[in-house]
Structure formats: C-alpha cells, structure tokens
Amino acid sequence: MAHELGDFLRARRTDAALSPESGVARRRIRGLRREEVATAAGISVDYYTRLEQGRETHPSDAVLDALARTLRLAPDAREHLFRLRGTAMSRPAPSPDDTLVERMAALVDAVRPNPAYVLDRLSTMVAVNPEGLALYAGFAALPPGERNTCRYLLTDPRAREVFVEWEELARGAVAQLRAANADDLHDPSLEALVAELGARSPLFAEWWSDHLVERRRASATHIRTAADGTVARRYEVLRIPDEELRMTLWLPPPSSTDGRRCATPSCAGPPSSMSQF
Structure with missing residues (x-):
C-alpha cells in the first residue's frame, strides 16, 4: 500500500489548515512544504520525500508517530496512517448471507x-x-x-x-x-x-x-x-x-x-x- 501511504501524506501535508499563521511571509502554496514536515518530524527531507513517492514503504512506529503529530492527525486519521504501512490482503465485495x-x-x-x-x-x-x-x-x-x-x-x-x-x-x-x-x-x-x-x-x-x-x-x-x-x-x-x-x-x-x-x-x-x- 505504498502508493496510498504516499498519497495520504501528500494530501494531509497540503491541507490548508496546516499553513503557518504567523512569522511566515505570505506564500502561494497550501499547507506545509516537505522540508517543514521533515524538520518538525525529526527526519531527513530525503527520507520524507521517499515516503511520499512510495520508495520507502516501512517507516517505523516512531516516524509515523512524529508525522501524525506534525500533520495534526485526528485519532481515526492516525490509525489510518499506521494501517497504510501494512500489506492488506484483497477481500471479496461484501455479500451478507x-x-x-x-x-x-x-x-x-x-x-x-x-x-x-x-x-x-x-x-x-x-x-x-x-x-x-x-x-x-x-x-x-x-x-x-x-x-x-x-x-x-x-x-x-x-x-x-x-x-x-x-x-x-x-x-x-x-x-x-x-x-x-x-x-x-x-x-x-x-x-x-x-x-x-x-x-x-x-x-x-x-x-x-x-x-x-x-x-x-x-x-x-x-x-x-x-x-x-x-x-x-x-x-x-x-x-x-x-x-x-x-x-x-x-x-x-x-x-x-x-x-x-x-x-x-x-x-x-x-x-x-x-x-x-
């Protein structure tokens, strides 16, 4: 599910609600830059970039915890982030008996x-x-x-x-x-x-x-x-x-x-x- 993990991180990073409110010059982009997320989460920009691009697929719990805090994820979204790290098995469409x-x-x-x-x-x-x-x-x-x-x-x-x-x-x-x-x-x-x-x-x-x-x-x-x-x-x-x-x-x-x-x-x-x- 590497692609979904990267897409999710990118979508949450560009959430307008995360945009700096003070001390930062007005800018055109929504949300945070990759560099800002990486710095706040205590990881390298290269590592975070690889996460978003799907080239890194097994971040540690500590990394995901730091990203969840940086991206201000609510409990459901935090749980979703951790689940995206795993490999899910395909299941059939629901068909209640x-x-x-x-x-x-x-x-x-x-x-x-x-x-x-x-x-x-x-x-x-x-x-x-x-x-x-x-x-x-x-x-x-x-x-x-x-x-x-x-x-x-x-x-x-x-x-x-x-x-x-x-x-x-x-x-x-x-x-x-x-x-x-x-x-x-x-x-x-x-x-x-x-x-x-x-x-x-x-x-x-x-x-x-x-x-x-x-x-x-x-x-x-x-x-x-x-x-x-x-x-x-x-x-x-x-x-x-x-x-x-x-x-x-x-x-x-x-x-x-x-x-x-x-x-x-x-x-x-x-x-x-x-x-x-």
Whole structure:
C-alpha cells in the first residue's frame, strides 16, 4: 500500500489548515512544504520525500508517530496512517448471507418507531425499517442493493433539501467510506463506487483526493420534514466489526418545555463535524 501511504501524506501535508499563521511571509502554496514536515518530524527531507513517492514503504512506529503529530492527525486519521504501512490482503465485495440479513432486519424492526438502518462498508443498506427508509426520498422505489447513502448524499439533489447540514454530512460520508475500506482501497467494488461518484460529483472527487478519514459516531443534525418543519435529531452509531457493518439509530426528537418539538441546536446537543452516513 505504498502508493496510498504516499498519497495520504501528500494530501494531509497540503491541507490548508496546516499553513503557518504567523512569522511566515505570505506564500502561494497550501499547507506545509516537505522540508517543514521533515524538520518538525525529526527526519531527513530525503527520507520524507521517499515516503511520499512510495520508495520507502516501512517507516517505523516512531516516524509515523512524529508525522501524525506534525500533520495534526485526528485519532481515526492516525490509525489510518499506521494501517497504510501494512500489506492488506484483497477481500471479496461484501455479500451478507440470508441469515445475517434476517438478523439485521430483526434488529432494526425491534427499535421501531425510531428510524434505523444497517450499512455495509460501502454504505449500502443491508437492512432498514420503514421509518429509516422514509428519511431518503426515493429509496423505497430502489432495489435494496442500490440504496447507498453515500451515493444519495453526493448525487441526489433531494439530500440538500432534507438535511440542513448537508455539506458536513456529505463530507462525513466520504471520510467514512475511506475509513471503512482502509484495509483494501483497491477492492473492485470500492473502486467501482469511487469511479462512479467521482464522475458524477466534483465534490466527491475533491474530498476523496483529500484523503479524509473519520469513522461515524453519535451526534446531532437537523432534518426538514413536511409535517414538522426543521427538526433536531440525535443518532447513535453501533458497530458490528466482525461483519463490517454499522447500525445507525435515530433517537426520538427532543421536546421543548411547552411540549412542542424542539428544532434548535441547544435541544439536540452539539453537532459533529461530519455525519453518520
């Protein structure tokens, strides 16, 4: 995975958020120069250059720790960096058997009327209850294998109408897709999805090339509904690691003191930087 390791380092190094803020003359490049990263990490410029170019493939833990600190990697991105050093075995596309699908269907049915669905590592629904399906306009008419939440957020204009924090959710979907597939970024099913979304969505192509990495966790967001207007909703993400699945469970809308549904961020709690999809 040397190529992915170098691409990841290059993408994180050129992140605009890393640009020096003071004491440095204004410059045209984004992020940090190779020399700046190497100096801050305590390694030679030549060694770091070889890492980015894929000519050095087995950096030590100490080197990766130093690079993670220099590039200000969040925990998920740091873990991703370490995994990119290894050699992953190719694995087949996810194909849950009937028993697993039945188990997941029973799980999402048990939490009704709360919306819930189970997603595989490509963000395709393995199981969903009616309330969860209703969150995605048009999903009910699609074959189950085509109900992909990442594709929906990046290519369906209705997503921008339903989800108030659409950009955060869409970026989060891209970050989750990379995090869930870090062990094999050349899996044919993943490559096909990435090629499709890259062709259909310039934003997906941009965010995928930025090597965003973050797994979905519990947070809050706002949904526009015909019945209630804008409603604040919290959700929890439960992982089933052995099956490479995750379940998203939407909690009941909070209520204000006068009994009406609350649609303010203070009722829902702090939103995350990215979403659950």
